[in-house]
Amino acid sequence: MSSKFDSYQKRRLQSSYFSVVISIALVLFMVGILGLILLKSTKVANIVKEQVVITLFLKDEVTQNQIDGFLKSILEESFTNKAIYTSKEQAAIIYSEEIGEDFLEFLGKNPLKNGIDLYLKAEFVNPEKMLELEQKYLENTFVTAVSYDKPLINLLTENIKRVSFWLLVASSFFGIIAIILINSSIRLTIYSKRFTIKTMQMVGATKSFIRKPFILTSIKLGMIGAFFALIGLAFVVYYIDKYIPSLAILEDLPTLVLLFLGIIFTSFAITLMSTFFATQRFLNLKTDELYY
Numbered sequence: 545m546s547s548k549f550d551s552y553q554k555r556r557l558q559s560s561y562f563s564v565v566i567s568i569a570l571v572l573f574m575v576g577i578l579g580l581i582l583l584k585s586t587k588v589a590n591i592v593k594e595q596v597v598i599t600l601f602l603k604d605e606v607t608q609n610q611i612d613g614f615l616k617s618i619l620e621e622s623f624t625n626k627a628i629y630t631s632k633e634q635a636a637i638i639y640s641e642e643i644g645e646d647f648l649e650f651l652g653k654n655p656l657k658n659g660i661d662l663y664l665k666a667e668f669v670n671p672e673k674m675l676e677l678e679q680k681y682l683e684n685t686f687v688t689a690v691s692y693d694k695p696l697i698n699l700l701t702e703n704i705k706r707v708s709f710w711l712l713v714a715s716s717f718f719g720i721i722a723i724i725l726i727n728s729s730i731r732l733t734i735y736s737k738r739f740t741i742k743t744m745q746m747v748g749a750t751k752s753f754i755r756k757p758f759i760l761t762s763i764k765l766g767m768i769g770a771f772f773a774l775i776g777l778a779f780v781v782y783y784i785d786k787y788i789p790s791l792a793i794l795e796d797l798p799t800l801v802l803l804f805l806g807i808i809f810t811s812f813a814i815t816l817m818s819t820f821f822a823t824q825r826f827l828n829l830k831t832d833e834l835y836y
Contacts, residue, residue, distance in 0.1 A: 561765060567729040568769025568811060569776070571722045576777040576807050578718050582711050583799050589704045590666035594625050596697065598664065598674065600681050601657040601689040614686050615660060623668040623677065632656045657688065670701050722810070727818040730762055734822040741826045755823045759816060766815035770808050777807070 602611065611629065618627045630638075635656045668674070674697055678690045734741075737758075744754050781800065785793045793800070 561733070564729045564733055564762075564765050565769045565772070568726050568766055568815070569772035571725050572770055572773035572807050572811055573776045575718060575722050575810065576773055576803060577780065578715055579803050579806060580777070580781070580793075582715055583803060584793065585707065585711060587796065587799070589708075592700065593666040593669035593704075594663060596664065596669050596692070596700070598662040598677060598681075598690060598692040600660045600662060600687050601691065602659060602686055603688045604657070606658070606686045610686060611658065611660075614684075618660065618662060623664050623673070625663040625665045627663065628661045630659050630661065632658050635659065669697065671697055723814055726766075726811075726814045727822075730815060730818040731822045733762075734758060734819065734826065738826045741823060745827060751824070751827050754827065755820065758823050759819045762815040762819040763812060766811040767808070770811035773807060773811075774804055777804075 602614075606614075615627060615629050618624055635658075662677075664674070664677075668677075671694070674692060674694075678692070681687045681690050741754055741758075745751070781793050
C-alpha cells in the first residue's frame with residue numbers, strides 16, 4: 545500500500561513539475577516573441593531614420609579644394625552617418641533623367657548648385673537636433689542654403705514615438721502576465737508541499753535550509769522552461785530570416801544574444817523570487833492555518 549502511495553505521489557510530483565516547465569516555456573516564448581518585435585522595431589525605425597537626408601547647397605565661388613576639406617570635416621562629425629558630394633553637373637544629369645528631357649538646352653545654363661547630401665545617425669533624426677544642424681550650417685561661409693523635409697521629419701518622429709509607446713505598453717502588460725503565470729505555477733507546486741515544509745520546520749530545520757532545495761528545484765525547472773522557449777524562438781527567428789530576409793535577423797547577433805540572455809535572466813529571477821516568497825508564506829503560517 546505504501547509503495548502504491550509513493551508511486552502515486554511521485555507521478556503527481558512529476559506531473560506538477562511538467563506543468564510548471566510547460567507554463568514557463570510558453571510564457572517565456574511569448575515574451576521572447578514580443579521582445580524580438582520590440583528590438584527589431586527599433587532597428588527598423590533606425591534604418592528609416594538613417595535614410596533621411598539634409599542637403600547643403602554650396603556657393604558657386606567655393607573651390608573644389610574647399611569643398612573637399614568641408615566634406616572631410618562633415619564626415620568627422622559625431623552626427624554623420626555618411627555624406628555624399630554631388631556636383632552641379634551630376635545633379636543636372638540626374639534631374640534630366642528624372643524629367644525625361646535635357647532642361648539645360650532650354651535654359652541655356654545650369655541653375656543647380658553643388659551640394660552635399662548629409663545622412664545622419666538615427667539618434668540625431670528629430671526636429672530639434674535637425675533644426676540645430678540647419679542653423680549651424682546656414683552660418684557656414686560655404687553654404688548658401690540647407691534643405692530637408694521638415695513635415696516628414698515631424699510625422700516620422702511622432703509615428704515612431706506612438707508605435708514605441710504602444711509596444712512598451714504591450715511589453716509591460718505581457719511581462720506582468722508572465723510574472724503572474726509563472727508565480728502561480730510555482731506557488732501551486734509549493735502549496736502541495738506545505739505540510740512537508742511545516743514538518744521540517746517543526747523538527748528544527750532553519751528557514752534558509754528549508755527554502756534552499758525548493759529554490760534550486762524551481763530554478764532548475766525555470767532553466768528547462770527557458771531552454772524550450774529558446775528552442776521555439778530559434779525556429780521562429782530562422783523562419784523569419786528565411787522568408788523576410790530584409791530584416792537580417794540572423795546578422796544582428798548582438799540583439800539575439802541580448803534577447804536570449806534576457807529570457808534566461810527573466811526565468812531565473814521570477815522563479816527565484818516566486819519560490820522565496822511562496823515558501824516564506826508557508827513558513828510563517830501556523831500549523832492549523834495550513835488546512836485553509
